[in-house]
Amino acid sequence: MTATERDRPDEVEGEAFSAGRAGSPDETGVTELSALGPPPWRPICMTCGVQFAPRDEALDVCPICADERQYIGWHGQQWTTLDRLRQDPRGSEIHIEEPGLGSLNIVPATAIGQRAYLIETPEGTIIWDCTTYFDDKTLDLIRARGPVLAMAISHPHFYASMSSWAEALDIPVYIHAADREWVMDPSDHLVYWQGETLDLTPGVTLVQLGGHFTGSSALHWANTEDGLGALVAGDTIKTVMDRRYVGFMYSVVNFIPMGPTAVKDIVRRLEPFEFDRIYSLWSGHMVPSDGKAAITRSAARHLEFIQQ
Numbered sequence: 001m002t003a004t005e006r007d008r009p010d011e012v013e014g015e016a017f018s019a020g021r022a023g024s025p026d027e028t029g030v031t032e033l034s035a036l037g038p039p040p041w042r043p044i045c046m047t048c049g050v051q052f053a054p055r056d057e058a059l060d061v062c063p064i065c066a067d068e069r070q071y072i073g074w075h076g077q078q079w080t081t082l083d084r085l086r087q088d089p090r091g092s093e094i095h096i097e098e099p100g101l102g103s104l105n106i107v108p109a110t111a112i113g114q115r116a117y118l119i120e121t122p123e124g125t126i127i128w129d130c131t132t133y134f135d136d137k138t139l140d141l142i143r144a145r146g147p148v149l150a151m152a153i154s155h156p157h158f159y160a161s162m163s164s165w166a167e168a169l170d171i172p173v174y175i176h177a178a179d180r181e182w183v184m185d186p187s188d189h190l191v192y193w194q195g196e197t198l199d200l201t202p203g204v205t206l207v208q209l210g211g212h213f214t215g216s217s218a219l220h221w222a223n224t225e226d227g228l229g230a231l232v233a234g235d236t237i238k239t240v241m242d243r244r245y246v247g248f249m250y251s252v253v254n255f256i257p258m259g260p261t262a263v264k265d266i267v268r269r270l271e272p273f274e275f276d277r278i279y280s281l282w283s284g285h286m287v288p289s290d291g292k293a294a295i296t297r298s299a300a301r302h303l304e305f306i307q308q
Contacts, residue, residue, distance in 0.1 A: 029078035033058055036081055042185070044085075044161065046078040047071070049111025049132035051161040052184045064156055064182060069212070069251040082161060085110065085133050092138040094118065094145075097279060097286075099225040101232075104142070105283060106133045112253075113282060114158055117232050118142065119221055123201045124149030127171075128219045128232050129281070130160040139168055150174060152206055154234030155216040156182035158281075163187035174198065176208055176215030196269055209269055211262040212236040212250060220273045228276035231291060237266065239280035243287050245298045246278065260303050267299045 029046040030036060033055075036043065040054040045062035048070055052059065059079075065072050091107040097117075104116040110132045117128040124147040142148060152174040153162055159175070159182065166173045166189035175183070177192035198206040203223035209216050216236040222229050233239070238247035248258040248266065270292070278287035278294065287294045 029080050031076060031078055033079055036079065036084070041079075042081060042164075043079040044081055044132060045111075046080055047073040047111065048157060049114060049160050050156070050184055051082070051132070051159075051164060053163075053186060064159075064184070068254065068256070070157065071253060082133070082164060086135055089135060089137075090133050092134070092141050094141060095283065098230070098277070101221070101224075101230065101279075102145070103279075103283070104131060104138070106131050106138075111160070112157065114160055115281065115283070117219075117279065118145065119204060119219070119232075120145065121149070121201045121204060121223070126200055126204055126219075127151040127165075129154050129158040129234065130162045130165060132160040134161070134165060134168070142169075150200060152200065152217075152219060154218065155179065155213045155236065158234065159183065159185075161185075163189065166190070174200065174206060176206075176217055178208070178210075178215035179213050180215075182213070205273070207269055207273065209236045209266045211248060211258045211266055212252075218270075220275060222274075224276075226276075229274050230277040230279060231270070231273070231275040232279045235281050237278065237280075237295065239278060239285040239287055244290075244294055245301070246287065246294055247298070248302050257302070257306055260306065263299050263302055267296060270295060 033041050033043055039056040042054045044051045047065050050064050061077050064070055093105045094102040096102050100120040102118040114131045116131055119126045125145055126149055130153055148169050148171055150172050156179055162173050163185040166187055172191045173189055174191045174193050177194045180192055196208045205220045207218050207220055209218055219232040224230050235252050238249050240247050248263045250256040250258045275291050276289055278291040
């Protein structure tokens with residue numbers, strides 16, 4: 001398959017995560033690390049796509065999937081590696097979401113269908129969130145857009161193979177320090193930021209929102225071409241089928257809503273920022289306009305329902 005760049009399709013694609021995709025057996029998945037060959041192994045959980053540090057000992061379960069916000073695949077814990085995934089190469093596509101903003105999509109998707117965003121700035125490209133799979137063609141496609149400045153990750157479900165990405169591109173990866181316990185593949189490239197905001201470059205700010213994970217964050221991009229701003233929100237703020245609204249879920253896949261304190265904190269932390277569009281994790285899922293007001297009215301609706 002090939003690496004390509006194209007405009008974002010008009011059709012709304014279905015969300016990539018499903019029991020069938022993320023939990024089903026795969027020709028590259030194994031239930032015992034010993035089946036991956038001689039140690040050390042650098043295993044990847046087939047369900048969530050998170051990579052673990054090289055190890056010589058067996059690993060029974062992925063802690064991220066064992067947590068109540070995720071799930072163990074319906075066919076049990078399965079493992080793979082980047083090398084095994086690359087034996088059946090996937091395609092890499094960059095969809096142009098708007099001027100200066102692209103999304104990296106892996107076809108066919110892995111794990112929960114993670115994709116990454118590419119924000120173009122005068123200082124270089126910032127990669128927001130991470131895919132598990134990448135290869136040389138993926139890297140070439142990204143480098144063709146200009147120098148890569150850094151990567152930042154919204155929350156542990158998107159840690160994916162971030163340390164391998166950082167090593168390949170020789171860039172820092174910013175993750176919130178509150179989620180450090182969920183890092184399964186430590187690296188000197190990882191930067192643990194603290195507080196509620198961090199300015200990566202002029203006009204690009206990381207905002208800790210909490211709610212989904214303590215360190216769950218969004219990326220605010222002020223310098224959009226139209227000057228209205230955009231929020232790339234991970235899934236702490238979940239875009240939904242009615243694009244006038246968003247959702248607030250402690251667990252998206254297990255349908256556990258956030259409590260009132262978490263929702264109010266999200267609204268408060270975003271109050272200083274102006275933005276028109278909200279981009280989510282999956283293709284086509286977005287709020288195309290009036291994004292800040294959508295969060296305010298959605299929070300009011302959410303609080304009304306959970307407090308009944």
